[in-house]
Amino acid sequence: MAYVRGERQQTQLFPASLEDYVGGKDPVRVYDAFVNQLDFRELGIVLDDNQMGPPEFDPQAMVKLLVYGYAYGIRSSRKLERALYHNVSFMWLVGGLKPDHKTIARFRRDHREAMKGILKQCVRLCVQLGLIEGNTLFVDGTKIRANAGMRESWSKERCDRVLKRTDEHIERILKECENVDASESGDSSLVNHPELQDAEALKAKVQAIAETLKKSGKPVLNTTDPDCRHMQGRQGTHAAYNVQLVVDDMNSLIVQSDAVEDVNDRHQLANQATQANQTLGKPCETICADAGYDHNPSWKELEDQGISVVVKANDQKPSGPFTKDQFRYDAGRDCYVCPVGQTLAYRSTDKKTQHRIYTVANATICRTCPQKMACSKSWTGRTIARIPLEEIRPVVQARYESPAGQVLYARRQCKVEHPFGHIKRNLGVQAFLLRGLAGVRAEAALLATCFNIARMMTLVGVGGLLPEPSTA
Ligand code: SF4
Structure with a gap:
């Protein structure tokens, strides 16, 4: 016979219980064990077998369903409901419960805050297992479409x-x-x-x-999702959210996830680092990010806490004999000294940008300077704008340009883009399902938790994450 063919009329002897369908080292057991060890009181979900009113579906089973579904790219409530009828691992995970899609959607919507707490507990578990060090963190952001046109x-x-x-x-x-x-x-x-x-x-x-x-x-x-913004991505402009991830250097595990309305990453470094440190329970030593996070106040805030910032400066203008970097700033006198030794003193502050403007005392100095045409074409002479907290820039720049800074920065891309790649490509997340910032943050936290669990299985194996079998 040319082919092996199936036979629908063949009498089968299926295992008697769901337990027999799932092998001892099946990954679904890791998701089950993970949710079992969660502190539901901390998540704000009350587990009370004696509560009054109509019976609800077990919250633990509902959380397992969501975490496991997201981990395998099944996010829609209707698809999750279908999986409960057709997928043996889903059936095993929730003990054969069959909540309908409305119940699943309502549970997810009502427990958005709890989803964020699950990631925090996952991070703490990774720390306990020695998989997260929390010393060097990488921050990056990506745009993910909102559920809105x-x-x-x-x-x-x-x-x-x-x-x-x-x-x-x-x-x-x-x-x-x-x-x-x-x-x-x-x-x-x-x-x-x-x-x-x-x-x-x-x-x-x-x-x-x-x-x-x-x-x-x-x-x-x-009008569909008032919290989303128009964001420019690689595939054009869309209604989207800016998703931020903080990743630990040790094993590329996610320490913090967030979704923000800002169309760029500029103001996010200190914000994300602070949240990551709160989850870790200690301040990190170094934080590294790309040029999108060039923001003096954030750098200063972190440096003041003793955190070393390694960020590529977003100075796009090439250096030349009369570019700003050739003007030496004298902090004691609060003035700049130009390449031919003339002093540019503080004149005023731009009300809009808060830039401090420095000029020569008399425009004639510049007009009679032999370097005038190479330095400035202005009739009133050369001006220098000093942006707020500019004194922090040489410190961060020197650290970025140091050999150690370059090695760290080179590592940044593969560390922090790994989770984004997994979420977008492997889990197929092209858009959020929930609307509103709270819902999107909950989904981002769930996806980050799923990435961490998958990564933990890669690092220590399924067996290493399962509880010891009871000998009683
Ligand atoms: S043009 Fe003015 S600021 Fe520029 S080098 Fe000459 S004196 Fe200095």
């Missing part, structure tokens, strides 16, 4: 444009109606004109959006 994003310009167009449309309909009314005596055609009603409904809707947009202070408001 761009068509529902409204800027002030778009509101004004649509309102103008709608007003013109209403005007045109009214004029047509007036013409009809003038030519036909009898009933007015104005009141119940369906096109007119639609246009007025649209106008009222856009006016309400414009009002909300104004109150929010945001440049763009998405």
Whole structure:
């Protein structure tokens, strides 16, 4: 016979219990053991077998379902429900429970805060197992699409444009109606004109959006998910969230996850490092990030705590004989000394940028300088802008340029991009399912937990994560 064929009518002897379907070293047992050891009281989920009211599905089983589902790229509540009927490992994990998709979705929505706590407990477990050191951390961010379309994003310009167009449309309909009314005596055609009603409904809707947009202070408001922002990614502009991860150097395990509304990473370094340190229960020694995290106040805040910052400066202008780096800053006198030895003293502070402006005492000094044309084309002479906390920049720059800093920075990419690659490629996460910042943060924490569990299995093996079998 050419092929081995299946036989649906063949009598089968299936194992008697679900336990017999799952091998002793099956990865699902790790997820089961992980959730069993979670402190649910700390997560804010009450486990009370004697509670009053209609019986609920076991919260432990529901958490297992979510963690295991996310770990295998099954996130939608309908797919999770289906898996409970068709996938033996899911059946085993929840003991054959069959919550429907509405129950699963409601549990996930009602326990968004708890999901963030699960990652913290996972990190503490990794520390106990000696898999997270917490000395050197890497921070990076990526854009992940929100569960919202761009068509529902409204800027002030778009509101004004649509309102103008709608007003013109209403005007045109009214004029047509007036013409009809003038030519036909009898009933007015104005009141119940369906096109007119639609246009007025649209106008009222856009006016309400414009009002909300104004109150929010945001440049763009998405009516499907008001927390998301327009973000530029490699695949174009989308309604998205900026997902931040802090990864430990030792084994690339995630220490902290977050989702923020900021369209860039600039202000996130101190914020993410502080949250990671709180989870670890101690301050890290070094934190490393790419040029997107170039932000003097964040650097200063961390350096003041004794944390060494290794970040590539975002200075894109090439160095030259009269670029700013060739002007020596004299901290004692609060002035700059130019390459030919002239002093540029403090003149004023830009109210908007808070940059301190330094100039020569008299424009004639620059006008008569032989280097004038190479240094400045301004008639009033050369100015230097000093950004707030600029004194921190040479410290961070020197550390980044040191041999040790270069080795660390080279390691950054593979360390911190590994989790993003796993989440986006292996788990297939192209967009969040939950809407709103709290929901997105919960999903990000769940995905980070799943990455950590998968990584722990790689590092110590399934057997190393399972509890010792009871000898009683
Ligand atoms: S142009 Fe002015 S600031 Fe520039 S080198 Fe000459 S004196 Fe110094």
